[in-house]
Every structure is written in C-alpha cells, then in structure tokens.
Amino acid sequence: MTAKEKYQPVLDLGETLNVKDGKVEEKENKLNVWGTTKTQYEKNLLWDKIKEIGGNNPEDIMADIKVEDTSVYARHTVKSGETLGKIAKHYYKDASKYQAIFNANTDKLKNPDLIYPDQELVIPNL
Structure with a gap:
C-alpha cells in the first residue's frame, strides 16, 4: 500500500472541508500535503485523522496545513x-x-x- 492510499481518508476529508491551495506529492513512499483550512477547528480535524491513521508521530507523511482565519476557532x-x-x-x-x-x-x-x-x-x- 502506498502512503497516498494509506492516507486517502485525510485527502477525502480535505476535499470535504474545501481546503484551499491543496497540493499532494508522494516521494519515496512519504506523502507530502499542503493546504489552507478556513479555521483552526478544520486544521485540527485533519491532524486528528492523520494521527488516527499513522499514530501520534507518523513518519510517512509531512503535512503543512495553514489556517486562513485565526481570529476564531x-x-x-x-x-x-x-x-x-x-x-x-x-x-x-x-x-x-x-x-x-x-x-x-x-x-x-x-x-x-x-x-x-x-x-x-x-x-x-x-
């Protein structure tokens, strides 16, 4: 199973949340994802899904998730x-x-x- 296949639920959640500027790359069986969520709560949902799949310190994914509106949760x-x-x-x-x-x-x-x-x-x- 590739890292992308493993973390497909994270990518699906990102689509559901309409993450902006989303980008996904897989190199050497490591998944790199970028994007911007509307709020911190949405960012937390993505991280919770990543940890659910890969554990607290997954080594096969790098996620750079920014938050568009930090004034609210x-x-x-x-x-x-x-x-x-x-x-x-x-x-x-x-x-x-x-x-x-x-x-x-x-x-x-x-x-x-x-x-x-x-x-x-x-x-x-x-």
Whole structure:
C-alpha cells in the first residue's frame, strides 16, 4: 500500500472541508500535503485523522496545513435542536464552555438559552 492510499481518508476529508491551495506529492513512499483550512477547528480535524491513521508521530507523511482565519476557532451554523451547551461540547469537549460562545456572539444573542436554526455563530479561540 502506498502512503497516498494509506492516507486517502485525510485527502477525502480535505476535499470535504474545501481546503484551499491543496497540493499532494508522494516521494519515496512519504506523502507530502499542503493546504489552507478556513479555521483552526478544520486544521485540527485533519491532524486528528492523520494521527488516527499513522499514530501520534507518523513518519510517512509531512503535512503543512495553514489556517486562513485565526481570529476564531470555528464558525458554526445552528441546527434545529442544538443548544450552546451541545455546541460547546462538540468543539471544546466541555458543555460548560457555552458561556464563551455566548460572549463571542452577544451581537446576535441576547440570551444563551435562545438560539435559532441557521444562525451563524463564532466559536472563539480559548
């Protein structure tokens, strides 16, 4: 199996995330990938997938992933049934950090218990 075949799920995720300026090269059974994600959260998703496949220190891949917008951790469009707590749990693995999301969106939100589908929220860097 080539390195490209091994890391195909990473390349597929990059396509799903619409990574900009994506470039892939394979030399001497080592995969080199470059690109720019929209947010740090998307970059983290790619690295998590790389580590899932190759372990914590994979030697058969070199990834240079940049982030387009470092002012936020992510941007999230609210879906029906979501709460700030559920959103915080998704991004930070801690529902109690919902207040950070609320504070970053006081221009749109007046009450942390009232969010609506299709609102775009900023998920701040912690």
